[in-house]
Amino acid sequence: MDERKKTIILGIETSCDETAAAVVADGREVISNVIYTQIPTHTLYGGVVPEIASREHVLKINQVIKKALEDAKMTWDDIDAVAVTYGPGLVGPLLIGVSTAKALAYAKGIPLVGVNHIEGHISANYLVDSESIGTVLSDSPSEQVSEEPSQFEPYMCLVASGGHSHIVRVDDYTKYTIIGRTHDDAAGEAFDKVARALGLGYPGGPKVDKLAREGNPGAISFPRATVGDSPYDFSFSGIKSAVLNYLNGAEMKGQEVNKADVAASFQQAVVDVLCDHTIKAAIDNNVKSVALAGGVAANSLLRDTMKERAEASGLTFRCPKLIYCTDNGAMIAAAGYHEFVEGRRADLYLNAIPNLKIGM
Ligand code: KG4
Numbered sequence: 001m002d003e004r005k006k007t008i009i010l011g012i013e014t015s016c017d018e019t020a021a022a023v024v025a026d027g028r029e030v031i032s033n034v035i036y037t038q039i040p041t042h043t044l045y046g047g048v049v050p051e052i053a054s055r056e057h058v059l060k061i062n063q064v065i066k067k068a069l070e071d072a073k074m075t076w077d078d079i080d081a082v083a084v085t086y087g088p089g090l091v092g093p094l095l096i097g098v099s100t101a102k103a104l105a106y107a108k109g110i111p112l113v114g115v116n117h118i119e120g121h122i123s124a125n126y127l128v129d130s131e132s133i134g135t136v137l138s139d140s141p142s143e144q145v146s147e148e149p150s151q152f153e154p155y156m157c158l159v160a161s162g163g164h165s166h167i168v169r170v171d172d173y174t175k176y177t178i179i180g181r182t183h184d185d186a187a188g189e190a191f192d193k194v195a196r197a198l199g200l201g202y203p204g205g206p207k208v209d210k211l212a213r214e215g216n217p218g219a220i221s222f223p224r225a226t227v228g229d230s231p232y233d234f235s236f237s238g239i240k241s242a243v244l245n246y247l248n249g250a251e252m253k254g255q256e257v258n259k260a261d262v263a264a265s266f267q268q269a270v271v272d273v274l275c276d277h278t279i280k281a282a283i284d285n286n287v288k289s290v291a292l293a294g295g296v297a298a299n300s301l302l303r304d305t306m307k308e309r310a311e312a313s314g315l316t317f318r319c320p321k322l323i324y325c326t327d328n329g330a331m332i333a334a335a336g337y338h339e340f341v342e343g344r345r346a347d348l349y350l351n352a353i354p355n356l357k358i359g360m
Protein backbone atom coordinates (compact mmCIF):
# COMPACT_ATOMS: atom_id res chain seq x y z
CA MET A 1 0.00 0.00 0.00
CA ASP A 2 1.08 3.54 -0.78
CA GLU A 3 1.74 5.23 2.57
CA ARG A 4 2.97 8.48 1.00
CA LYS A 5 0.86 11.48 1.88
CA LYS A 6 -0.97 12.72 -1.18
CA THR A 7 -0.35 16.24 -2.42
CA ILE A 8 -3.56 18.22 -2.16
CA ILE A 9 -4.07 21.20 -4.47
CA LEU A 10 -6.91 23.71 -4.44
CA GLY A 11 -7.54 24.91 -8.02
CA ILE A 12 -9.26 28.22 -8.82
CA GLU A 13 -10.65 29.16 -12.26
CA THR A 14 -12.27 32.49 -13.21
CA SER A 15 -10.98 33.22 -16.73
CA CYS A 16 -14.40 33.58 -18.38
CA ASP A 17 -17.95 32.89 -17.22
CA GLU A 18 -17.48 30.09 -14.69
CA THR A 19 -16.48 30.71 -11.08
CA ALA A 20 -14.91 27.40 -10.12
CA ALA A 21 -12.84 25.79 -7.38
CA ALA A 22 -11.85 22.19 -6.75
CA VAL A 23 -9.71 20.04 -4.50
CA VAL A 24 -7.59 17.40 -6.28
CA ALA A 25 -5.14 14.84 -4.86
CA ASP A 26 -1.88 14.09 -6.72
CA GLY A 27 -3.13 15.86 -9.86
CA ARG A 28 -5.63 13.06 -10.52
CA GLU A 29 -8.26 12.29 -7.95
CA VAL A 30 -11.02 14.86 -7.82
CA ILE A 31 -12.10 15.19 -4.19
CA SER A 32 -14.45 18.11 -4.77
CA ASN A 33 -15.43 20.20 -7.80
CA VAL A 34 -17.64 23.27 -7.47
CA ILE A 35 -18.71 25.27 -10.53
CA TYR A 36 -20.90 28.34 -10.40
CA THR A 37 -21.89 29.04 -14.00
CA GLN A 38 -22.88 32.55 -15.07
CA ILE A 39 -24.50 31.29 -18.28
CA PRO A 40 -28.07 32.27 -17.25
CA THR A 41 -26.88 35.87 -16.64
CA HIS A 42 -25.01 36.23 -19.94
CA THR A 43 -27.80 34.53 -21.92
CA LEU A 44 -29.78 37.76 -21.50
CA TYR A 45 -27.13 39.57 -23.60
CA GLY A 46 -26.42 36.79 -26.13
CA GLY A 47 -22.78 36.40 -25.00
CA VAL A 48 -20.34 37.05 -22.16
CA VAL A 49 -20.28 40.67 -20.93
CA PRO A 50 -16.82 41.01 -19.31
CA GLU A 51 -17.79 43.64 -16.69
CA ILE A 52 -20.78 41.59 -15.54
CA ALA A 53 -18.63 38.44 -15.47
CA SER A 54 -16.10 40.22 -13.20
CA ARG A 55 -18.82 41.35 -10.82
CA GLU A 56 -20.35 37.87 -10.62
CA HIS A 57 -16.91 36.37 -9.88
CA VAL A 58 -16.42 38.86 -7.02
CA LEU A 59 -19.81 37.95 -5.58
CA LYS A 60 -19.35 34.18 -5.80
CA ILE A 61 -15.67 33.33 -5.46
CA ASN A 62 -15.44 33.10 -1.67
CA GLN A 63 -18.57 30.95 -1.47
CA VAL A 64 -17.33 28.64 -4.24
CA ILE A 65 -13.92 28.12 -2.55
CA LYS A 66 -15.56 27.55 0.85
CA LYS A 67 -17.87 24.94 -0.66
CA ALA A 68 -14.97 23.19 -2.43
CA LEU A 69 -13.23 22.76 0.96
CA GLU A 70 -16.46 21.71 2.69
CA ASP A 71 -17.31 19.13 0.01
CA ALA A 72 -13.78 17.74 0.31
CA LYS A 73 -14.22 17.64 4.12
CA MET A 74 -10.94 19.51 4.43
CA THR A 75 -9.56 22.61 6.08
CA TRP A 76 -6.78 24.94 4.94
CA ASP A 77 -4.33 22.80 6.93
CA ASP A 78 -4.87 20.00 4.40
CA ILE A 79 -4.05 22.14 1.35
CA ASP A 80 -0.45 21.96 0.05
CA ALA A 81 -0.79 24.70 -2.58
CA VAL A 82 -3.26 27.00 -4.32
CA ALA A 83 -3.25 26.88 -8.14
CA VAL A 84 -4.95 29.64 -10.10
CA THR A 85 -5.56 30.45 -13.79
CA TYR A 86 -3.63 33.62 -14.68
CA GLY A 87 -4.27 33.56 -18.45
CA PRO A 88 -5.35 33.45 -21.17
CA GLY A 89 -8.82 34.88 -20.68
CA LEU A 90 -10.71 38.06 -19.87
CA VAL A 91 -8.55 40.39 -17.81
CA GLY A 92 -11.19 41.46 -15.25
CA PRO A 93 -12.40 37.91 -14.52
CA LEU A 94 -8.79 36.61 -14.39
CA LEU A 95 -7.83 39.30 -11.87
CA ILE A 96 -10.57 38.21 -9.45
CA GLY A 97 -9.18 34.66 -9.31
CA VAL A 98 -5.55 35.78 -9.18
CA SER A 99 -6.05 38.33 -6.38
CA THR A 100 -8.18 35.91 -4.36
CA ALA A 101 -5.57 33.16 -4.72
CA LYS A 102 -2.75 35.53 -3.75
CA ALA A 103 -4.65 36.73 -0.68
CA LEU A 104 -5.38 33.16 0.42
CA ALA A 105 -1.83 31.93 -0.17
CA TYR A 106 -0.45 34.86 1.84
CA ALA A 107 -2.98 34.63 4.67
CA LYS A 108 -2.70 30.83 5.03
CA GLY A 109 1.06 30.70 4.39
CA ILE A 110 0.86 28.18 1.54
CA PRO A 111 2.55 28.14 -1.88
CA LEU A 112 0.92 29.68 -4.95
CA VAL A 113 1.12 28.25 -8.48
CA GLY A 114 0.03 30.13 -11.64
CA VAL A 115 -1.63 27.96 -14.31
CA ASN A 116 -2.16 28.50 -18.04
CA HIS A 117 -5.86 27.91 -18.79
CA ILE A 118 -5.13 25.87 -21.96
CA GLU A 119 -2.66 23.65 -20.11
CA GLY A 120 -5.43 23.22 -17.54
CA HIS A 121 -7.83 22.01 -20.25
CA ILE A 122 -5.22 19.48 -21.44
CA SER A 123 -4.61 18.28 -17.87
CA ALA A 124 -8.33 17.46 -17.50
CA ASN A 125 -7.34 14.23 -19.28
CA TYR A 126 -5.61 13.01 -16.10
CA LEU A 127 -8.63 13.47 -13.84
CA VAL A 128 -10.72 10.70 -12.37
CA ASP A 129 -13.58 11.07 -9.91
CA SER A 130 -13.01 9.51 -6.53
CA GLU A 131 -16.02 7.24 -7.04
CA SER A 132 -14.85 6.14 -10.48
CA ILE A 133 -11.24 5.32 -9.67
CA GLY A 134 -10.70 1.80 -10.89
CA THR A 135 -13.88 1.87 -12.99
CA VAL A 136 -14.80 3.05 -16.46
CA LEU A 137 -16.50 6.43 -16.49
CA SER A 138 -20.02 6.01 -17.77
CA ASP A 139 -20.64 9.12 -19.85
CA SER A 140 -17.33 9.02 -21.64
CA PRO A 141 -16.84 7.06 -24.82
CA SER A 142 -13.25 6.54 -23.79
CA GLU A 143 -12.17 3.94 -21.32
CA GLN A 144 -10.46 6.28 -18.94
CA VAL A 145 -7.49 4.57 -17.39
CA SER A 146 -7.57 4.40 -13.59
CA GLU A 147 -3.80 4.32 -13.19
CA GLU A 148 -1.47 6.75 -14.90
CA PRO A 149 1.28 4.82 -16.69
CA SER A 150 4.56 5.03 -14.79
CA GLN A 151 6.27 6.38 -17.88
CA PHE A 152 4.71 9.34 -19.68
CA GLU A 153 3.65 8.49 -23.23
CA PRO A 154 3.62 11.60 -25.45
CA TYR A 155 0.27 12.22 -27.16
CA MET A 156 -1.45 14.66 -29.51
CA CYS A 157 -4.17 16.77 -27.91
CA LEU A 158 -6.81 18.78 -29.73
CA VAL A 159 -7.72 21.77 -27.53
CA ALA A 160 -10.91 23.33 -28.85
CA SER A 161 -12.82 25.87 -26.81
CA GLY A 162 -14.60 29.21 -27.19
CA GLY A 163 -11.30 31.08 -27.40
CA HIS A 164 -8.80 28.52 -28.72
CA SER A 165 -8.25 25.80 -31.29
CA HIS A 166 -4.84 24.22 -31.08
CA ILE A 167 -3.26 20.88 -31.81
CA VAL A 168 -0.68 20.40 -29.08
CA ARG A 169 1.94 17.67 -28.74
CA VAL A 170 2.15 16.86 -25.05
CA ASP A 171 5.66 15.56 -24.40
CA ASP A 172 5.34 15.48 -20.64
CA TYR A 173 3.00 16.81 -17.95
CA THR A 174 4.44 20.32 -18.32
CA LYS A 175 6.02 20.13 -21.78
CA TYR A 176 3.95 21.29 -24.72
CA THR A 177 4.62 22.00 -28.39
CA ILE A 178 2.01 23.67 -30.58
CA ILE A 179 1.68 21.74 -33.86
CA GLY A 180 -1.39 23.50 -35.31
CA ARG A 181 -3.53 26.54 -34.57
CA THR A 182 -6.49 28.45 -35.95
CA HIS A 183 -5.83 31.43 -38.19
CA ASP A 184 -9.11 33.13 -37.31
CA ASP A 185 -12.11 31.93 -35.26
CA ALA A 186 -11.87 29.24 -32.61
CA ALA A 187 -14.03 26.14 -33.20
CA GLY A 188 -16.28 27.00 -30.22
CA GLU A 189 -16.67 30.54 -31.52
CA ALA A 190 -17.90 29.14 -34.86
CA PHE A 191 -20.43 26.95 -33.00
CA ASP A 192 -21.60 29.99 -31.00
CA LYS A 193 -21.96 32.23 -34.09
CA VAL A 194 -23.80 29.60 -36.13
CA ALA A 195 -26.09 28.94 -33.17
CA ARG A 196 -26.89 32.64 -32.97
CA ALA A 197 -27.67 32.76 -36.72
CA LEU A 198 -29.99 29.77 -36.27
CA GLY A 199 -31.71 31.59 -33.39
CA LEU A 200 -30.60 28.98 -30.84
CA GLY A 201 -29.09 31.40 -28.29
CA TYR A 202 -25.99 31.31 -26.10
CA PRO A 203 -23.89 29.25 -25.53
CA GLY A 204 -24.35 27.72 -28.94
CA GLY A 205 -22.20 24.59 -28.87
CA PRO A 206 -24.48 22.36 -26.80
CA LYS A 207 -27.58 23.63 -28.68
CA VAL A 208 -26.11 22.91 -32.13
CA ASP A 209 -24.97 19.50 -30.82
CA LYS A 210 -28.54 18.69 -29.73
CA LEU A 211 -30.33 20.00 -32.83
CA ALA A 212 -27.83 18.26 -35.14
CA ARG A 213 -29.01 14.87 -33.85
CA GLU A 214 -32.30 15.45 -35.71
CA GLY A 215 -30.65 16.56 -38.97
CA ASN A 216 -28.90 15.03 -41.97
CA PRO A 217 -25.13 15.75 -41.87
CA GLY A 218 -24.90 15.20 -45.64
CA ALA A 219 -27.74 17.59 -46.54
CA ILE A 220 -25.60 20.67 -47.27
CA SER A 221 -21.98 20.70 -48.37
CA PHE A 222 -20.11 23.27 -46.28
CA PRO A 223 -16.39 23.94 -46.93
CA ARG A 224 -13.69 22.04 -45.06
CA ALA A 225 -10.99 24.67 -45.16
CA THR A 226 -7.26 24.08 -45.05
CA VAL A 227 -4.87 26.97 -44.52
CA GLY A 228 -1.79 27.78 -46.56
CA ASP A 229 0.66 24.92 -46.57
CA SER A 230 0.15 23.81 -42.97
CA PRO A 231 -1.81 20.56 -42.84
CA TYR A 232 -2.39 21.02 -39.09
CA ASP A 233 -3.76 24.59 -38.98
CA PHE A 234 -7.42 25.57 -38.96
CA SER A 235 -9.67 28.29 -40.34
CA PHE A 236 -13.30 28.43 -39.23
CA SER A 237 -14.36 31.86 -40.45
CA GLY A 238 -15.06 30.49 -43.96
CA ILE A 239 -17.50 27.85 -42.81
CA LYS A 240 -19.21 30.32 -40.50
CA SER A 241 -19.69 32.71 -43.46
CA ALA A 242 -20.86 29.84 -45.68
CA VAL A 243 -23.60 29.01 -43.13
CA LEU A 244 -24.63 32.69 -42.87
CA ASN A 245 -24.70 32.98 -46.70
CA TYR A 246 -26.79 29.83 -46.95
CA LEU A 247 -29.31 31.18 -44.43
CA ASN A 248 -29.45 34.64 -46.06
CA GLY A 249 -29.80 33.12 -49.53
CA ALA A 250 -32.70 30.94 -48.43
CA GLU A 251 -34.38 33.90 -46.75
CA MET A 252 -34.08 36.07 -49.87
CA LYS A 253 -35.59 33.34 -52.01
CA GLY A 254 -38.33 32.84 -49.44
CA GLN A 255 -37.29 29.21 -48.95
CA GLU A 256 -37.96 27.29 -45.78
CA VAL A 257 -34.70 26.28 -43.99
CA ASN A 258 -34.34 22.94 -42.26
CA LYS A 259 -32.36 24.15 -39.21
CA ALA A 260 -31.51 20.65 -38.05
CA ASP A 261 -29.92 19.88 -41.43
CA VAL A 262 -27.90 23.11 -41.27
CA ALA A 263 -26.73 22.31 -37.72
CA ALA A 264 -25.85 18.71 -38.64
CA SER A 265 -24.02 19.65 -41.87
CA PHE A 266 -22.07 22.47 -40.18
CA GLN A 267 -21.11 20.26 -37.24
CA GLN A 268 -20.01 17.42 -39.54
CA ALA A 269 -17.75 19.77 -41.53
CA VAL A 270 -16.09 21.18 -38.38
CA VAL A 271 -15.66 17.73 -36.81
CA ASP A 272 -14.19 16.29 -40.04
CA VAL A 273 -11.50 18.99 -40.12
CA LEU A 274 -10.73 18.75 -36.37
CA CYS A 275 -10.35 14.96 -36.57
CA ASP A 276 -8.41 14.82 -39.86
CA HIS A 277 -5.82 17.38 -38.76
CA THR A 278 -5.37 15.92 -35.28
CA ILE A 279 -4.94 12.36 -36.51
CA LYS A 280 -2.53 13.44 -39.24
CA ALA A 281 -0.52 15.36 -36.62
CA ALA A 282 -0.42 12.27 -34.38
CA ILE A 283 0.73 9.96 -37.17
CA ASP A 284 3.31 12.41 -38.55
CA ASN A 285 4.74 12.97 -35.04
CA ASN A 286 4.88 9.27 -34.20
CA VAL A 287 2.79 9.48 -31.06
CA LYS A 288 0.58 6.57 -30.08
CA SER A 289 -2.52 8.35 -28.86
CA VAL A 290 -4.81 11.34 -29.28
CA ALA A 291 -6.82 13.23 -26.69
CA LEU A 292 -9.44 15.95 -26.58
CA ALA A 293 -9.71 19.01 -24.35
CA GLY A 294 -11.74 22.22 -24.00
CA GLY A 295 -15.45 23.00 -24.21
CA VAL A 296 -15.87 21.69 -27.76
CA ALA A 297 -14.54 18.31 -26.54
CA ALA A 298 -17.99 17.97 -24.96
CA ASN A 299 -19.43 17.67 -28.49
CA SER A 300 -20.91 14.21 -28.94
CA LEU A 301 -20.07 13.87 -32.65
CA LEU A 302 -16.48 15.00 -32.07
CA ARG A 303 -16.01 12.50 -29.21
CA ASP A 304 -17.46 9.61 -31.22
CA THR A 305 -15.76 10.48 -34.52
CA MET A 306 -12.31 11.11 -33.02
CA LYS A 307 -12.45 7.81 -31.13
CA GLU A 308 -13.56 5.92 -34.23
CA ARG A 309 -10.98 7.45 -36.58
CA ALA A 310 -8.14 7.31 -34.05
CA GLU A 311 -8.74 3.62 -33.42
CA ALA A 312 -9.03 2.95 -37.16
CA SER A 313 -5.54 4.48 -37.48
CA GLY A 314 -4.14 2.31 -34.66
CA LEU A 315 -4.08 5.15 -32.13
CA THR A 316 -5.54 5.02 -28.65
CA PHE A 317 -8.01 7.71 -27.64
CA ARG A 318 -8.85 9.47 -24.42
CA CYS A 319 -11.00 12.42 -23.47
CA PRO A 320 -12.09 13.96 -20.18
CA LYS A 321 -15.45 13.22 -18.63
CA LEU A 322 -17.98 15.83 -19.88
CA ILE A 323 -17.93 17.94 -16.72
CA TYR A 324 -14.13 18.37 -17.02
CA CYS A 325 -14.27 19.53 -20.69
CA THR A 326 -15.82 22.93 -20.02
CA ASP A 327 -14.18 25.32 -17.53
CA ASN A 328 -13.63 23.93 -14.03
CA GLY A 329 -11.21 24.20 -11.10
CA ALA A 330 -10.17 20.52 -11.09
CA MET A 331 -8.26 20.84 -14.36
CA ILE A 332 -6.41 23.86 -12.92
CA ALA A 333 -5.51 21.87 -9.81
CA ALA A 334 -4.28 18.99 -12.02
CA ALA A 335 -2.03 21.24 -14.13
CA GLY A 336 -0.95 23.11 -10.97
CA TYR A 337 0.08 19.85 -9.29
CA HIS A 338 2.62 19.04 -12.00
CA GLU A 339 4.01 22.59 -11.88
CA PHE A 340 4.18 22.30 -8.08
CA VAL A 341 6.10 19.01 -8.03
CA GLU A 342 8.58 20.54 -10.48
CA GLY A 343 9.18 23.28 -7.94
CA ARG A 344 7.53 26.12 -9.86
CA ARG A 345 6.03 28.80 -7.60
CA ALA A 346 4.35 32.13 -8.25
CA ASP A 347 5.01 35.07 -5.97
CA LEU A 348 2.62 37.76 -4.83
CA TYR A 349 3.41 39.81 -7.94
CA LEU A 350 1.54 37.23 -10.07
CA ASN A 351 -0.59 39.17 -12.56
CA ALA A 352 -3.33 38.29 -15.03
CA ILE A 353 -2.02 37.82 -18.59
CA PRO A 354 -5.02 37.89 -20.98
CA ASN A 355 -3.02 36.65 -24.01
CA LEU A 356 -0.77 34.17 -22.18
CA LYS A 357 0.77 31.65 -24.59
CA ILE A 358 0.94 27.93 -23.96
CA GLY A 359 4.19 26.49 -22.57
CA MET A 360 5.40 29.70 -20.88
O1 KG4 B 1 -13.59 25.61 -22.50
P1 KG4 B 1 -14.81 26.46 -22.43
O2 KG4 B 1 -15.80 26.18 -21.34
O3 KG4 B 1 -14.41 27.97 -22.32
C1 KG4 B 1 -13.33 28.53 -23.00
O4 KG4 B 1 -12.18 28.34 -22.53
O5 KG4 B 1 -13.61 29.11 -24.08
O6 KG4 B 1 -15.48 26.35 -23.87
C2 KG4 B 1 -16.69 26.98 -24.17
C3 KG4 B 1 -16.99 26.72 -25.62
C4 KG4 B 1 -18.18 27.50 -26.16
O7 KG4 B 1 -17.84 28.06 -27.41
C5 KG4 B 1 -19.25 26.43 -26.29
O8 KG4 B 1 -20.21 26.72 -27.29
C6 KG4 B 1 -18.42 25.21 -26.64
O9 KG4 B 1 -17.28 25.32 -25.82
N1 KG4 B 1 -19.15 23.96 -26.35
C7 KG4 B 1 -19.52 23.08 -27.30
C8 KG4 B 1 -20.25 22.06 -26.64
N2 KG4 B 1 -20.28 22.35 -25.30
C9 KG4 B 1 -19.58 23.52 -25.14
N3 KG4 B 1 -19.32 23.08 -28.63
C10 KG4 B 1 -19.84 22.06 -29.34
N4 KG4 B 1 -20.57 21.06 -28.78
C11 KG4 B 1 -20.79 21.01 -27.45
N5 KG4 B 1 -21.51 20.03 -26.92
Ligand code: ZN
Nearest residue numbers: 161295326327
Ligand atom coordinates in the same frame (compact mmCIF):
# COMPACT_ATOMS: atom_id res chain seq x y z
ZN1 ZN C 1 -11.78 27.10 -21.16
